[in-house]
Amino acid sequence: xxLSTSFLVLILTITNCVSQTIEPSIGNCFTIIVGKxxxxxxxxxxxxxxxxxGQLLVDLHKVPENNAPxxxxxxxxxxxxxxxxxxxxxxxxxxxxxxxxxxxEYGVSICSNQARSKERESQGMIDYHFRxxxxxxxxSAKEGLKIATELIETYGYTYSGRSYTxxxxxxxxxxxxxxxxxxVAQRVPDSEIVIIPNxxxxxxxxxxxxxxxxxxxQLVSNAVEKKWYNPKDSIPFSFRxxxxxxxxxxxxxxxxxxxxxxxxxxxxxxxxxDNFPFSFEPKNVIHxxxxxxxxxxxxxxxxxxxxxxxxxxxxxxxVIMRVCSEYNQTGFIIQLRNWLTPEIGNLIWFAQRRxxxxxxxxxxxxVKKFIPEFESRDFQEAESLHFxxxxxxxxxxxxxxxxxxxxxxxxxxxxxxxxxDKISKYKLSVQNQLFNEQKIFEQNMVGSFKNDKKQxxxxxxxxxxxxxxxxxxxxxxxxxENQ
Numbered sequence: 051x052x053l054s055t056s057f058l059v060l061i062l063t064i065t066n067c068v069s070q071t072i073e074p075s076i077g078n079c080f081t082i083i084v085g086k087x088x089x090x091x092x093x094x095x096x097x098x099x100x101x102x103x104g105q106l107l108v109d110l111h112k113v114p115e116n117n118a119p120x121x122x123x124x125x126x127x128x129x130x131x132x133x134x135x136x137x138x139x140x141x142x143x144x145x146x147x148x149x150x151x152x153x154x155e156y157g158v159s160i161c162s163n164q165a166r167s168k169e170r171e172s173q174g175m176i177d178y179h180f181r182x183x184x185x186x187x188x189x190s191a192k193e194g195l196k197i198a199t200e201l202i203e204t205y206g207y208t209y210s211g212r213s214y215t216x217x218x219x220x221x222x223x224x225x226x227x228x229x230x231x232x233x234v235a236q237r238v239p240d241s242e243i244v245i246i247p248n249x250x251x252x253x254x255x256x257x258x259x260x261x262x263x264x265x266x267x268q269l270v271s272n273a274v275e276k277k278w279y280n281p282k283d284s285i286p287f288s289f290r291x292x293x294x295x296x297x298x299x300x301x302x303x304x305x306x307x308x309x310x311x312x313x314x315x316x317x318x319x320x321x322x323x324d325n326f327p328f329s330f331e332p333k334n335v336i337h338x339x340x341x342x343x344x345x346x347x348x349x350x351x352x353x354x355x356x357x358x359x360x361x362x363x364x365x366x367x368x369v370i371m372r373v374c375s376e377y378n379q380t381g382f383i384i385q386l387r388n389w390l391t392p393e394i395g396n397l398i399w400f401a402q403r404r405x406x407x408x409x410x411x412x413x414x415x416x417v418k419k420f421i422p423e424f425e426s427r428d429f430q431e432a433e434s435l436h437f438x439x440x441x442x443x444x445x446x447x448x449x450x451x452x453x454x455x456x457x458x459x460x461x462x463x464x465x466x467x468x469x470x471d472k473i474s475k476y477k478l479s480v481q482n483q484l485f486n487e488q489k490i491f492e493q494n495m496v497g498s499f500k501n502d503k504k505q506x507x508x509x510x511x512x513x514x515x516x517x518x519x520x521x522x523x524x525x526x527x528x529x530x531e532n533q
Contacts, residue, residue, distance in 0.1 A: 079163040080247055080307055080373050081215055082341050083222045085240040090337045094217050096384040097341040098161045101377035102149050107443045107452045108380050109142040110420045111429040122186060123179045124205055138185040139415055143379060144436050147178045152185035153415060157219040157386045157396045158194050160184050165250045166295040167211030172230025174206030191218040195235055198225055206231050213246050219388035226250050232272055234289050235264040242329040245311045247304040250290035251328055303371035306354055311344050345381040346406035347373040363467030374406045381405030393506055394495055403455035407462055407473050409481040411517045412488055416510035423451045423522045451522050458525045
């Protein structure tokens with residue numbers, strides 16, 4: 051897996067000439083999608099690092115279903131009426147337009163990665179409310195895809211480009227959007243996995259395959275009109291090459307992150323400059339621990355790994371962006387299991403701030419409400435104040451876990467070499483305890499409350515909040531003892 055030393059020196063020299071850090075507007079988020087036949091237990095897995103600059107609030111909400119007519123926002127000036135709203139879990143990051151994640155009562159989940167396009171002229175009307183509408187209405191990934199593409203074609207998308215993951219307990223799709231009304235979607239094969247950094251990953255399209263591909267009718271004609279593609283050249287149409295911004299396609303912060311994950315899971319070894327596949331069959335079935343480790347990766351064992359004497363060993367905030375980076379607000383794995391009732395079968399393994407130092411806590415869809423350390427306000431207030439600039443979140447919600455976990459990560463980074471060995475051992479110990487306790491807990495829940503939904507929901511709420519509180523308590527005590 052090692053690059054040549056001369057090549058690495060060349061890459062680092064070029065990068066240093068450009069910038070000392072990766073701008074968050076260029077490199078944000080990282081996703082791994084695991085098809086149900088590629089996972090260890092038959093579940094669909096969506097692993098994601100949410101990367102955004104700054105000290106941000108990460109709030110958790112459970113939004114109840116609403117069987118009465120509701121209005122769903124397209125943007126601040128346009129609303130559409132809906133006959134109802136599904137229930138969903140919502141990872142809310144106030145102030146951000148493209149950071150929120152959703153998991154609804156049918157197991158439909160949606161998250162995204164920035165993927166800049168060449169488009170500079172087209173306009174759109176929808177951005178922040180896009181994924182919330184899908185969570186509120188879709189009963190399957192395919193229906194979510196249909197809702198998404200109808201929104202794009204009706205209102206247009208505002209941002210340069212984006213790569214969305216839309217999944218349910220049976221399948222997953224990658225939907226990639228160009229500013230305006232251009233889009234393409236590809237199904238993730240059940241026995242394969244997909245790795246998404248911050249560029250388009252859909253390459254050549256089989257236009258005759260209506261099972262595994264969807265696309266806007268103007269996909270090719272628009273590219274021809276803009277002179278990005280010429281059919282007379284007899285070159286196969288590649289979405290990522292035709293529409294993708296060259297800087298992000300060639301960006302080392304993208305190539306290196308996909309390269310490290312690809313070579314961890316693939317039977318085939320890939321070199322840095324190889325043409326990476328959209329999806330591939332892993333050499334072994336994928337376990338939760340496997341993708342937890344990748345979400346906390348800093349290129350260990352490669353020439354991209356920093357020298358331990360540099361910056362006190364801190365691997366975050368360096369020239370080439372790591373999978374686990376300075377911008378991590380949270381890491382999580384959505385696990386979707388079609389053989390269990392949704393309350394217990396669908397869950398989010400949640401690690402606040404950086405996955406390299408924090409264990410992942412299981413948050414069950416059946417949770418009713420979160421403790422105030424992880425939910426600063428109820429979902430109605432969170433919706434109305436999401437873009438409020440006149441609230442000092444730290445002063446308004448001083449006990450919130452986000453501030454503790456931010457300071458915890460900073461303290462460890464300040465002397466990473468000294469701290470990380472002890473913290474890593476503690477994290478591994480806690481994670482193994484969580485796996486063991488969760489296994490016993492689920493066996494008891496399925497056996498005891500199979501036909502008693504209220505008891506099941508109460509138990510899932512208690513279990514989830516107990517472990518969130520335990521993480522909060524540990525970090526608070528750690529900071530107190532290491533002032």
